[in-house]
Amino acid sequence: MALSEIMSSLNSFVWGPVMLVFLVGTGVFLTLRLRFVQIFHLFKALKLVFSRPKGDDAAGDISPFQALTTALSATIGTGNIAGVATAIYLGGPGAIFWMWVCAFFGMASKYAEAVLAVKYRRMLPDGTMQGGPMRYIAEGLGLKWLGWLFALMGSLSAFGIGSMVQSNSVAVALGETWGVPPLLTGIVLALMTGVVIIGGIHRIGKVTEKLVPVMGISYVCGAFVILALNFDRIPGALTLIIEHAFSPASAAGGFAGAAVATAIRFGVARGVFSNEAGLGSAAIAHAAARTNSPVRQGLIAMTAVFFDTIIVCSMTALVILSTGAWTSGETSSALTYKAFEMGLPGPGGLIVTIGLTVFAYSTMIGWAYYGEECIEYILGLKARTPYRYCFCLVIAIGAFQKVDFVWDFSDTMNGAMAIPNLIGLLGLSGVVLKMTREALARPET
Numbered sequence: 001m002a003l004s005e006i007m008s009s010l011n012s013f014v015w016g017p018v019m020l021v022f023l024v025g026t027g028v029f030l031t032l033r034l035r036f037v038q039i040f041h042l043f044k045a046l047k048l049v050f051s052r053p054k055g056d057d058a059a060g061d062i063s064p065f066q067a068l069t070t071a072l073s074a075t076i077g078t079g080n081i082a083g084v085a086t087a088i089y090l091g092g093p094g095a096i097f098w099m100w101v102c103a104f105f106g107m108a109s110k111y112a113e114a115v116l117a118v119k120y121r122r123m124l125p126d127g128t129m130q131g132g133p134m135r136y137i138a139e140g141l142g143l144k145w146l147g148w149l150f151a152l153m154g155s156l157s158a159f160g161i162g163s164m165v166q167s168n169s170v171a172v173a174l175g176e177t178w179g180v181p182p183l184l185t186g187i188v189l190a191l192m193t194g195v196v197i198i199g200g201i202h203r204i205g206k207v208t209e210k211l212v213p214v215m216g217i218s219y220v221c222g223a224f225v226i227l228a229l230n231f232d233r234i235p236g237a238l239t240l241i242i243e244h245a246f247s248p249a250s251a252a253g254g255f256a257g258a259a260v261a262t263a264i265r266f267g268v269a270r271g272v273f274s275n276e277a278g279l280g281s282a283a284i285a286h287a288a289a290r291t292n293s294p295v296r297q298g299l300i301a302m303t304a305v306f307f308d309t310i311i312v313c314s315m316t317a318l319v320i321l322s323t324g325a326w327t328s329g330e331t332s333s334a335l336t337y338k339a340f341e342m343g344l345p346g347p348g349g350l351i352v353t354i355g356l357t358v359f360a361y362s363t364m365i366g367w368a369y370y371g372e373e374c375i376e377y378i379l380g381l382k383a384r385t386p387y388r389y390c391f392c393l394v395i396a397i398g399a400f401q402k403v404d405f406v407w408d409f410s411d412t413m414n415g416a417m418a419i420p421n422l423i424g425l426l427g428l429s430g431v432v433l434k435m436t437r438e439a440l441a442r443p444e445t
Contacts, residue, residue, distance in 0.1 A: 007405055011411045022419070026109060026426055027107075028105050031104075031105050031108040034108055038107035038306075049300055062288050062290065063289065064289045064296070068286075069208040071286060072307065073365055074281065074362075075282065075304055076359055079313075081336045081352060082333040084096070084270065086335075087266045088317065089255070091258050091265065091266035092244045092248075092262070093237075093241045094242075094260065095258075095270065096317045097245030098267025100309070102271035103313075106271070110277045110282060110301050110302045112425050112428075112432045113133070115294045115295055116428055117283035117294075119136070120135045121135060128201065129287055133424050134148070134377045135287070141424060150417065152374070153416045155375040157281075157414060158368065162363060167360065168400075170356055170357050170360045171399035173337065177337070177349065204366070208365065220312060222348070223319050230323060233323075234318060237318050241321070255326060278418050279414055279418050281417070282304060294435060320336060322343070323342040333356055337349050
């Protein structure tokens with residue numbers, strides 16, 4: 001059996017019904033226990049994103065906003081362009097509904113991850129902060145072996161979701177648009193990533209706080225123009241999403257058709273790939289924030305899912321469906337490119353190509369930090385530099401790998417990474433609840 005077939009089979013097992021129930025179920029459980037924190041405190045969370053807390057001079061490496069943009073740099077990536085398109089191609093329009101469901105409950109998971117990450121973080125010998133699932137699983141639950149397992153899966157997962165997928169998607173887009181050789185794309189991306197990550201979290205934070213807002217707003221504005229021009233088709237696109245969330249999508253044009261179970265599977269899997277809620281990865285960035293309040297950082301953290309999936313992913317999906325490109329037979333970034341080109345001939349394709357390149361680049365920067373922190377947890381500071389070199393090498397290699405293998409590897413690693421984190425979230429939910437009640441009772445939070 002070929003390696004790609006083995007990975008595909010393993011991926012189907014990892015993202016089977018049990019995993020989907022475990023992932024979404026954890027979000028549902030936390031949502032109920034935290035009394036719908038993502039609804040009743042969303043406005044407060046959005047205010048915190050754009051405000052500067054007074055007197056917050058706690059230890060940490062980067063500002064709370066930089067922690068958010070670092071986390072967003074890792075989430076707003078190819079998942080928003082290629083991932084959404086792949087979900088529609090494989091699961092039909094209904095996959096987007098389940099992506100929304102995943103995002104809604106994922107906001108509670110992301111909140112809990114950041115709260116625990118800040119509470120259980122520790123300062124390393126070089127003076128930098130380290131936190132995340134490996135810390136709160138080991139120290140909060142007392143399961144050091146499970147924390148070690150998360151760190152191992154996290155360091156490996158970074159090579160998939162944060163490296164190969166990104167360079168591969170960019171290589172496909174640049175190759176089809178301008179005929180750029182995949183190897184050249186991979187080498188350039190590897191060098192550009194290396195320049196930033198060599199400076200550690202301080203340089204990463206400075207780059208992402210400028211790059212993320214600009215790239216996110218630019219892409220959304222482009223999608224908004226297309227939707228404005230196709231305003232009369234938006235109701236039909238929304239109808240497709242709701243209708244096929246609960247009934248099979250029939251074959252049409254180049255679309256092969258999809259069952260409801262397939263829509264759920266790929267909607268949740270691609271939703272997690274995009275916003276990373278439940279994986280625990282973003283918690284690593286939030287642990288580095290200069291803050292005295294774990295709950296405040298948790299509120300800031302959950303807005304990342306809102307921005308990533310509810311806004312950016314939804315815009316991509318509506319463009320693909322409203323233009324009718326979803327039945328073209330294209331998939332991945334090529335489908336999104338076709339949809340934008342149909343909606344806005346000329347500039348549309350350019351928006352996707354540039355957006356995909358910048359999104360992927362920012363994701364590599366963010367995930368390089370995640371993987372680095374995970375390997376540091378296992379092997380110590382001495383592993384930092386070798387890991388950075390390996391990460392950049394995999395970026396170059398991923399550019400010319402087969403698309404299916406790259407996505408299957410990433411999904412499998414994501415699933416393996418999520419399991420220890422979800423156990424940690426469930427086991428420490430009482431800690432999160434207690435801290436939330438105490439903090440939100442104080443008006444300054």
